[in-house]
Structures are given as structure tokens and as C-alpha cells.
Amino acid sequence: MRYRGRPVLAALCGLFTGLFVALDLVLFGAVQLDNIAVTLLPILGLVAGILLALWAPIGRTRADHGRS
Amino acid sequence: MTWVSRGACLVLLSGLVVTGIAAPAGASLTGGCAASGTIVQTGRRYDAVTTNFAKIPRTGDVKWKGSVPVPAKKRAAVGEVQVKFPWPVGDVEIGNWGKDGKQTGSNANADTYHYDFPALIAGIKVLVHGRDQEPSGVLCRGAVVVQIQGTSPLAWVSLALTVFMVLNLSLTIRARKVRT
Numbered sequence: 001m002r003y004r005g006r007p008v009l010a011a012l013c014g015l016f017t018g019l020f021v022a023l024d025l026v027l028f029g030a031v032q033l034d035n036i037a038v039t040l041l042p043i044l045g046l047v048a049g050i051l052l053a054l055w056a057p058i059g060r061t062r063a064d065h066g067r068s
Numbered sequence: 069m070t071w072v073s074r075g076a077c078l079v080l081l082s083g084l085v086v087t088g089i090a091a092p093a094g095a096s097l098t099g100g101c102a103a104s105g106t107i108v109q110t111g112r113r114y115d116a117v118t119t120n121f122a123k124i125p126r127t128g129d130v131k132w133k134g135s136v137p138v139p140a141k142k143r144a145a146v147g148e149v150q151v152k153f154p155w156p157v158g159d160v161e162i163g164n165w166g167k168d169g170k171q172t173g174s175n176a177n178a179d180t181y182h183y184d185f186p187a188l189i190a191g192i193k194v195l196v197h198g199r200d201q202e203p204s205g206v207l208c209r210g211a212v213v214v215q216i217q218g219t220s221p222l223a224w225v226s227l228a229l230t231v232f233m234v235l236n237l238s239l240t241i242r243a244r245k246v247r248t
Contacts, residue, residue: 004243004244005240005241005242005243005244006240006241006244009236009240010237010241013233013236013240016229016233017233017234017236017237020227020229020230020233021230023222023226023230024223024226024227026192026193027191027192027219027220027223027226028191028219028223029191029192029193029215031193032194032195032213033153033154033192033194033195034152034153034154034194034195035154036154036155038154039154049241052237052241053240053241055241056242056243056244057243058238058241058243059242059243059244060243
């Protein structure tokens with residue numbers, strides 16, 4: 001038995017999280033519209049979502065930690 | 069493109085339409101061209117050569133003037149004004165002159181330009197840049213970061229959606245048992 005999250009859903013959620021964070025930064029004027037972060041954040045969100053889902057750090061019991 | 073339109077583009081290029089806060093950290097208009105403008109509503113005057121960031125009211129009128137360092141004789145000058153979007157979109161042209169083969173005989177212009185931007189784009193910092201190439205070899209380049217005063221209503225929608233997506237993400241990365 002091993003533990004993991006939902007990688008496909010997490011990838012989608014990560015993608016949109018990155019997208020909306022990028023939109024927040026642009027719409028609140030924190031970065032310029034042409035900033036490379038606007039392109040990179042959705043991609044990073046997607047990758048982070050997959051990796052976090054595979055790692056699945058939330059919801060394990062103390063005894064489960066250390067197992068994958 | 070008419071000479072008046074060309075002048076309007078020159079204003080955009082030099083940052084006069086978009087001026088609001090002058091930040092003379094470095095020249096933003098090079099090549100010997102000159103431009104300046106005054107926002108009628110606020111009375112503030114801006115020099116395009118030294119302005120590289122501008123925060124402007126969403127609507128207003130700007131009295132502008134511009135010039136190029138060449139004699140006022142018939143010639144084929146070419147130029148354009150572009151807005152820079154993130155990769156992979158890149159530069160998007162919003163105006164040009166001389167590309168249709170029309171010649172100009174003037175080396176300076178002035179007018180009053182009325183602008184009215186939608187509230188949805190308020191607060192966004194946009195890089196506007198452009199150039200004017202004269203047959204004599206004179207090349208003027210200009211760039212300015214423009215920010216319209218206020219906050220877009222889209223910003224609050226985006227913020228709410230960000231929180232919603234973070235909550236969703238935290239649910240999807242919760243551990244569940246998987247049979248190996």
C-alpha cells in the first residue's frame with residue numbers, strides 16, 4: 001500500500017492556481033504585463049500540482065510518514 | 069496614416085499620453101527626437117525624454133507636441149508603436165506610419181488627444197514602445213511603462229478565484245491509499 005493524491009486533478013488545479021496568481025500580479029500592478037513570470041507561473045503551478053499530488057504530504061497519519 | 073495620427077503615435081511612443089508620474093531614471097526617448105505633453109485635467113507636464121514610467125487617469129485629454137531632428141522636407145519616414153505582451157504573444161502593433169509608402173513633409177506636430185480607457189485594464193502596467201526611422205539615418209526609439217490609475221474589477225474576481233483554486237489544490241494533494 002502506498003499513498004498519493006490525485007495527480008491529474010492536482011495538475012489542473014496547479015495550472016489554474018498559477019494562472020490566477022499571475023493574473024493577480026498583473027491586475028494589481030505588482031509586475032509588468034510582459035513579465036516572464038506571467039508565462040512561467042501557470043507552468044510551474046502545473047508541475048508543482050503533479051509533484052505535490054505524488055508526494056501527498058497532507059492527510060497522512062504520523063505512522064505513515066516516511067513511507068511513499 | 070495621416071500626419072495627425074502619426075503625431076498621436078509619436079505621443080504614445082514618447083509616453084505623453086501615458087504620463088502621470090515622471091521617473092527620470094534614464095532616457096526613454098533617444099535619437100534626438102523630442103516630445104512633451106500636458107494632461108489638461110491635472111495640468112501636469114511631462115517630458116518624454118526623461119519619463120520612463122507613467123501613472124495616468126483613466127480618462128483625460130493630453131496636449132502634446134513632438135518633433136524629429138531632420139529638415140521639414142518630403143521624405144519617407146517609417147515607424148510604429150507597439151505594446152509588449154508576455155511570451156509567446158510578444159509585441160503587438162497598435163499604430164504605424166510610412167509603411168504604406170506615404171511620405172511626410174513635416175518634422176514637428178502638436179495637437180490635443182482625448183483618451184478613455186476601459187476600467188477593466190486599470191492598474192495593469194504595460195510597456196509601450198516604438199521607433200521612428202528617417203531616410204537620413206536618424207533613428208528615434210522610445211519606451212514607457214504605462215499604468216492607469218485605479219484597480220480593475222477583474223482583480224478582485226481573480227483574487228477570489230485564486231483562493232478557490234488554492235483550496236481545490238489542497239484537496240487534490242491529500243494523501244489517499246493506493247494499491248500497488
